[in-house]
Amino acid sequence: MAHMNPTPVLEAGQDKTMVLNMGPQHPSTHGVLRLLLEIDGETIVRIMPDIGYLHTGIEKTCEAKFYQQVVPMTDRIDYLCPMTNNLAYVLAVEKLLGLEIPERAQWIRVLCNELTRINSHLVWLGTGAMDLGAMTVFLYCFREREELLKLFEAVAGQRMMTSYFRVGGVSLEPPLGWFDRVKKFADTFPSKMDEYEGLLTQNPIFVMRTKGVAKITKEDALALGASGPTLRGSGIDFDLRRDMPYSGYDKFKFNVPVKTEGDVYARYQCRIAELRESCKIVQQALAGMPEGSIKADAPKVVLPDREKMKTQMESLIYHFKIVTEGFTVPPGEVYSAIESPRGEMGYYIVSDGTAKPYRVHMRSPSFANLQMLPSMCTGQLLADVVAAIGSIDIVLGDCDR
Amino acid sequence: MPLEPAITDVEQLKDKPALAKLLASDSIVVEQVKWDRDELSIWVSRESLVDAVKLLRDSSETQFTFLSDVTCTDWYPSEPRFEVSYHFLSIPRKDRVRLKVKLLGDDAQVDSLFSVFPSCNFFEREVFDLFGVRFHGHPNLARIMMPEDWKGHPLRKDYPVEGYR
Numbered sequence: 001m002a003h004m005n006p007t008p009v010l011e012a013g014q015d016k017t018m019v020l021n022m023g024p025q026h027p028s029t030h031g032v033l034r035l036l037l038e039i040d041g042e043t044i045v046r047i048m049p050d051i052g053y054l055h056t057g058i059e060k061t062c063e064a065k066f067y068q069q070v071v072p073m074t075d076r077i078d079y080l081c082p083m084t085n086n087l088a089y090v091l092a093v094e095k096l097l098g099l100e101i102p103e104r105a106q107w108i109r110v111l112c113n114e115l116t117r118i119n120s121h122l123v124w125l126g127t128g129a130m131d132l133g134a135m136t137v138f139l140y141c142f143r144e145r146e147e148l149l150k151l152f153e154a155v156a157g158q159r160m161m162t163s164y165f166r167v168g169g170v171s172l173e174p175p176l177g178w179f180d181r182v183k184k185f186a187d188t189f190p191s192k193m194d195e196y197e198g199l200l201t202q203n204p205i206f207v208m209r210t211k212g213v214a215k216i217t218k219e220d221a222l223a224l225g226a227s228g229p230t231l232r233g234s235g236i237d238f239d240l241r242r243d244m245p246y247s248g249y250d251k252f253k254f255n256v257p258v259k260t261e262g263d264v265y266a267r268y269q270c271r272i273a274e275l276r277e278s279c280k281i282v283q284q285a286l287a288g289m290p291e292g293s294i295k296a297d298a299p300k301v302v303l304p305d306r307e308k309m310k311t312q313m314e315s316l317i318y319h320f321k322i323v324t325e326g327f328t329v330p331p332g333e334v335y336s337a338i339e340s341p342r343g344e345m346g347y348y349i350v351s352d353g354t355a356k357p358y359r360v361h362m363r364s365p366s367f368a369n370l371q372m373l374p375s376m377c378t379g380q381l382l383a384d385v386v387a388a389i390g391s392i393d394i395v396l397g398d399c400d401r
Numbered sequence: 402m403p404l405e406p407a408i409t410d411v412e413q414l415k416d417k418p419a420l421a422k423l424l425a426s427d428s429i430v431v432e433q434v435k436w437d438r439d440e441l442s443i444w445v446s447r448e449s450l451v452d453a454v455k456l457l458r459d460s461s462e463t464q465f466t467f468l469s470d471v472t473c474t475d476w477y478p479s480e481p482r483f484e485v486s487y488h489f490l491s492i493p494r495k496d497r498v499r500l501k502v503k504l505l506g507d508d509a510q511v512d513s514l515f516s517v518f519p520s521c522n523f524f525e526r527e528v529f530d531l532f533g534v535r536f537h538g539h540p541n542l543a544r545i546m547m548p549e550d551w552k553g554h555p556l557r558k559d560y561p562v563e564g565y566r
Contacts, residue, residue, distance in 0.1 A: 052546035059531075060555055064562045095438055098404035222492075225468055225520025238492045330404060332437050335488050335499060337469065348486070350474050363470035363488070371523050401531060401546050401556075 017045050020382075024053050028131045028386045031396030035373075035385065042382045047374050051367075054400040062360035066326030067093055068167055070360060075161040077362055078398040080123050083109075083116040083152075084340040086165035091246055092336035092347040093167045096329050097301060104292040105169035106248040111182070111285040112155070112164060113247075114278040118189070119148045120341035121275050128268075128390030129200060132209045137199050144192055147185055154178055167327075168302035169295035179286055186282045193276060201272070210264040214376040214388035217262055224375060225368040228343025229274060230392055233267035235260035240339040247338075251288075252281050264391040271393070301327045326355030335363075342366055342393055366398035407437035417441055418462045419498040429453045432503070442486075442499045450502050451512050457489060457498065458517060465489035465498060468514070471524035473532045477558040482506035483534055487514070504534060513539035531556035 020037045023029035032053040038046040058077060062070045074089045075082035087109055094101065126141030149159040155174045156164035164171055200206045216226075221234040231238065239256040241249045257273035259266035295302045303322055304315035331353040337346035343365030350359040369392045376388045414420050414436050420443060423429050430446035445453045457465040469488040476482055481503040489498050502511055513536035514521040525536045526545040533554035536542055544551060553560055 052544075055546075057555065060560075060562055098438070222466060223519050225518070225524075236492065243492075243495050332407065333442070333486075334438055334440060335470070335497065344469060344490075346470055346488070348470065348472055348488070359474045361470070361472040363472075367523060367527075368520060371520060401527065 016040055022385070024050075028389060030127065030389060030394055033370075033389070033394065033396055033399075037382070037385070039382060044377050044380055044382065044385065047377050047385070049370055049373050051370065051396065051399045052401075054396060056397070056400050059360055059362065059401050062357055064356065066355050067329060067357060068322070068326065070357065071165065071167075072161065072163045074362075075163055076397060077364060077400075078120075078340065078342070078345070078366070078395050079160060080395055081116045081120040081341050082160065082162045083112045083164060084120075084338065084345060086163065087113055087247065088336065088338045088340065088345045088347050090165045090167050091338065092334050092349050093329065095334045095336050096332060096349060096351050097167070097298075098330075099168055099296050099298055099301065101169060101247075101296050102293045103248065103290045105294045105296070107285050107289050108170050108174065108294060109165060109247050110249060110252065111282060111289075112152075112170075114281045114285070115148055115151065115182070117278045117341045118275055118282075119145055119152075121271050121278075122148075124271060124341075124390070124393045125196060125275075128387075128393070129206070131386045131390045132206060134200065134203075134206065137196055140192070140195060140199075144189065151178070151182060151185065154181070166295070166302065168298055169293070173294050179289065182282065183286050186279055186286065189279050190276060193272070193279075197272060200268075207265065209383075209387055210268060210391075212261075213264045213384045214380060214391060215261070215263045216372055216376050218260075220375050221262065221372065224372045226343070226372055227365050227368065228339065228341070229267055229270040230343060230369050230372065232256065232258045233270045233391075234262035240337060240344060244337075246336075252284050254278075254281050264387045267391040267393075328353060328355050329357075337363065340365055342395065342398065343369060362401075364398040366392075366394040366396070370394055370399060404438070407435050409433070409435050414441070418494075419443065419457055419465070419496075422456055422460050422463050423453055426452070426456060429456070440497065440499060442501055444501045444503065447502050447504065447511050450500065451514065451517060453500060454487070454489075454514055454517050457500075463498075464491045464493050465496075467492055468518040468520050468524070469497075471514075471521055471528055473528045473534055473556075475532060475556065475558045477506070480505055483509050483532065485511060485528065485534060509533060510535040510537060512537045513542075515539055530554070533557065 017038050017040045022035040024032040024034040034050040036048040074085040078085050122141040122145045126138040129137040152162050153159045156162035216234050218235045221231050237258045254277045257270045259269050299318045308315040329351040331351050333350045335348045337344045346363035348361040349357050352358040377385050423431050429449040433444040435442040457463045467490040469490050471487050474484045483504040485502045487500040528534050529542050530544040530546050
């Protein structure tokens with residue numbers, strides 16, 4: 001693991017190698033990732049990722065907000081899977097509060113979560129394939145993503161920054177006919193998957209660009225803190241949804257796709273299989289959606305229904321107090337992690353007993369997974385770096401603090 | 402599930418494998434423990450951190466082979482000011498543990514875990530950048546989020562939310 005040593009600022013070696021800047025604004029760096037490459041001809045000698053161009057200051061901002069005001073901030077960390085981030089955050093706060101969530105709210109959360117996973121993987125598939133020159137897949141993926149965004153808009157009022165989940169449940173009951181629309185999407189989606197796979201899986205150019213490229217062994221992946229499909233592509237059978245279930249995931253039946261090769265193609269196969277599995281979970285959630293409330297019975301934490309506020313004085317008072325003063329959380333700390341499309345998304349929240357979190361830390365999968373890039377790319381060709389970045393599926397908002 | 406009070410008594414928590422393992426070794430100083438909201442936190446002394454991590458990783462009863470996260474909490478103005486927390490995951494045992502180290506404000510440095518977990522590379526750089534905690538033995542302890550010439554450490558509590566003007 002000699003190449004795992006992080007190299008200090010790169011300088012060109014004597015007349016053999018040169019230093020090349022890739023990014024931060026290049027489309028194949030998926031956002032604002034700058035890569036410093038030391039190359040010998042077209043072979044990568046050393047590679048150093050340089051991040052932190054977004055400067056969101058998100059953790060610092062969270063310390064100045066009430067607990068419920070942090071939910072919209074979590075959307076903006078990983079803007080491709082806002083609902084998974086919402087879920088990770090609200091689960092952590094609920095754990096701090098010791099709050100029980102009604103079953104219907106949990107199932108709606110799982111449903112939305114899996115739709116978000118499909119949404120995120122579609123962007124990965126589209127952009128990752130486009131990095132390798134497959135334009136059609138990109139257009140097809142965004143066609144299906146558009147459908148999903150319309151579904152999100154119908155349920156949350158927003159296409160991308162949904163902020164749909166609340167501490168104690170979800171914000172609103174899905175509108176009439178929404179579940180039917182989701183069902184229609186889930187029924188047709190597998191056939192769309194066949195289209196993508198028809199374009200890529202056996203495509204000789206795609207296979208040559210991905211098989212055996214940017215390999216990472218099981219041991220390296222584990223030692224470097226990889227998670228999600230990046231870890232499973234290297235042969236470790238671990239999925240938080242199945243192995244440490246949260247939010248009622250233990251009631252669903254799904255497979256965890258694992259590949260042992262650890263190359264770009266293996267990660268591709270893992271995510272493709274995951275898309276189909278997510279679709280199955282969506283079908284199960286639709287079939288077994290329980291009746292009941294979408295909010296926990298905790299008037300001091302959960303905002304009352306609009307209707308109640310018009311008729312009951314107490315509801316109006318609670319609403320006023322939650323909005324203006326927030327709710328207090330017993331002192332303590334939790335680390336709560338979920339399986340986001342990219343891997344383990346964890347929230348570490350420290351409460352000092354007031355209405356504002358003392359410390360919110362996000363353990364984001366993209367940040368940890370990015371550490372593998374030097375191990376993957378050293379000795380590979382320049383064009384393989386593009387394939388490797390796509391296969392890690394990074395989101396730079398997720399890397400930033 | 403109403404909250405249960407936290408357990409801080411070492412005797413009551415002795416059956417937790419991670420704690421039992423650390424207590425059994427005489428080179429490791431366990432300062433404090435807490436079982437709260439189904440999560441185990443163990444405070445170890447700064448000197449015994451690397452040994453403790455190595456023990457938890459290699460022992461067959463614990464197998465904490467995955468470092469999820471490294472982060473820090475600033476308790477300004479109280480002392481010890483910083484609390485660096487390490488979150489470990491055991492994939493075979495499906496268990497988590499949190500190790501913590503307390504650091505004084507004017508002596509905020511701790512040994513790097515790089516030799517045990519290479520994944521702490523970015524995590525420790527992040528903590529260094531945003532809190533100013535130094536990690537001994539880290540091969541490239543440079544800022545990662547902020548520009549190289551940035552003054553101050555933004556996540557410290559005495560750093561204003563809107564920055565210096």
